[in-house]
Amino acid sequence: MTPEALxxxxxxxxxxxxxxESCTGGMVAAALTDIAGSSDxxxxxxxxxxxxAKQRMLGVNAETLAVHGAVSEEVAAEMAEGALAHSAADIAVSITGIAGPGGSEFKPEGRVCFAIATKTARTCAETIEFGALGRDKVREAARDHALACLVKAASRSDQ
Incomplete structure (x- = not known):
């Protein structure tokens, strides 16, 4: 589904x-706001x-960061919940990952964690291993996956 359709x-x-957003640096918001009339x-x-910034702007817990690291489903969930709490939105998507180059044995390049928080359902988080596609491709893939997550959340009957 296109951003227009979402x-x-x-x-x-x-x-x-x-x-x-962390590793995508605003690419999801840009994909949506590139479309005229998106402000509604x-x-x-x-x-x-x-x-x-995750702590200050979204209320991510320092202990969560220390125990799990920034690239984790736990941090992604707290990011999405914090965004929802600090906005007038009904759905929040979060993204945190390692776009590259680099990474480690434990957190390789291309690992990206996502979460969706809504006012009506339990927060859902997941990790996608995009692989070492290169920084630009990982970021684009993460943007597209986040948009798909938003479509799924907006389509749910409990919204």
Whole structure:
């Protein structure tokens, strides 16, 4: 589904969207706000690249970061929940990952964690291993996956 179709779906369902992005640096918000008229659906976007920003802007717990690291489903969930709490949105998507180059044995390049938080359902988080595609391709794949997550959340009957 295209960003235009996502906006139309959210608009038809009366839903507002926000984003909390780390490795994508605002690419999801940009994909949505590139479309004229998106302001009736998109509430805001948070780009929280540093751990300090994740804590300050989204309320991510320092202990969660220390125990699990920034690239984890636990942090992704807290990012999405924080974005929802600090916005007027009904759905929040978060993204945190290692776009590359680099990574480690334990957190390889191309690992990206996502979460969706809504006002009506339990927060869902997942990890996708995109692999070492190169920084640009990992970021694009993460953007597209996040948009698909938003479509799925906006399509749910409990919204």
């Amino acid at each position: 906006l139309a779906l959210a608009r038809a369902r009366g839903l507002r969207i926000c984003t909390a 659906v998109v509430d805001c976007g948070f780009v929280t690249y540093s751990n300090t």
